Amino acid sequence: MKEDAILVINEVSKYFEGLKALSKVTIEIPEKCIVGLIGPNGSGKTTLFNVITGFYPPDEGKILYKTLSGIFVDITGLNPHEVFKMGVIRTFQIPRLFPSLTVLENLLITPLNQRGESVVNSLRRSKWLREEEELVHRAVNLLKTFNRLNIASKYPSELSIGDIKLIETLRGLMTPARLYLLDEPLAGLDLHTARSLLRLIWKLNKNHGLTFLIVEHRVDLLMEIADFIYVLHNGSLLASGTPGEIINDPKVVRAYIGE
Template structure:
């Protein structure tokens, strides 16, 4: 299986903080890959480097386009998005004045560069737009949020806001999805459904996922392979069972 993403020896420093310090990892096509590590270990920074929010101080990021790996570090977030990488944010980025449905139908700013509100109010929907709306309704049903379709964001609980952020990511067709803690604050059964859906998308639509998650009991049930970051370095990697029984990982989590 060929890789869709390769991170090669990436470093990112913030003053004296080595947020990433020589990290290499790869994501195979159709992979469902976990990225874990204690707080502050560099996980979100890695997403920011992959998606063009940060330029790495060292190393490179490569993404499969047609049959070739092309270098994408240094591209801006918009360009990375257009190449087929969608990410969600640890702290949801939603439009508070819009409804749940509107948030799903809107393309996040700085991504597609189109007028979003205009798209919402055009009279005749194209097939593509109708398909988009169907996708939104399906996602809402799947996550048990249909009754909130017309709610404003400020009327939602933190867990629903978090779920909506993940749904927003899943709305956009892409080759690779980077999800930053999709299950944070979400009830266990709903979090499991979320991961079940991700797995189904991977299988039915041959999509690829790299997922940051602190809820290891859920993540480990679904992923094929896991990378562990610690202090900006790769501490361990392997299949879930190998990683969870790695003494180095246990030590990093317990903080001895």
């Protein structure tokens, strides 16, 4: 395996009632890169996310993850919250905002190890008030970047589809993680918002060295920021390379257009 990888997916397979959703997929995500994952519908992109984040364990293969100290650990079959705690954050393709929480509260959920989340500390306000104020500031600044301050105290049911999608992604970005798995973050966003989101992702990547794995159907936009692209087709890896190589790969074109 490469030394600069943060996540190594090694020959991972997943079956659903005999149907092969993933077959022997091997992918390496280099650290501090923006990696795109594309492929036609039903090619196993979301299944791969689900396997990485522990929604279900893979039937075969291993998933290795490099911790901060530079050691690779086996995270195959860990529970979703344990994967999250290791610094891998995912967003959902179909947004799963919490309907009875305001937008602000939805954003405040993510940061890990909040003081006020333990039963004992939640009873003593002085323990968590300061941290809460900082988090509110962080959330407000994030919303300000996208000119969405006016929706801070709205409920998800009052938002437009694009805003829901945006908040789903921003919720992931609320807390510093090392690897983000974004499932179609640009779907449903207008071009202006989509570009601001891409700019934010690019900034986080360049300034803070965060790694992104992005599933996206708007390939043109993705190509603008991605360093490397993997193409999945029918559950197996079809091609990989830099955006330039992928665009010119006849196999990829065939998979998308159909044979």
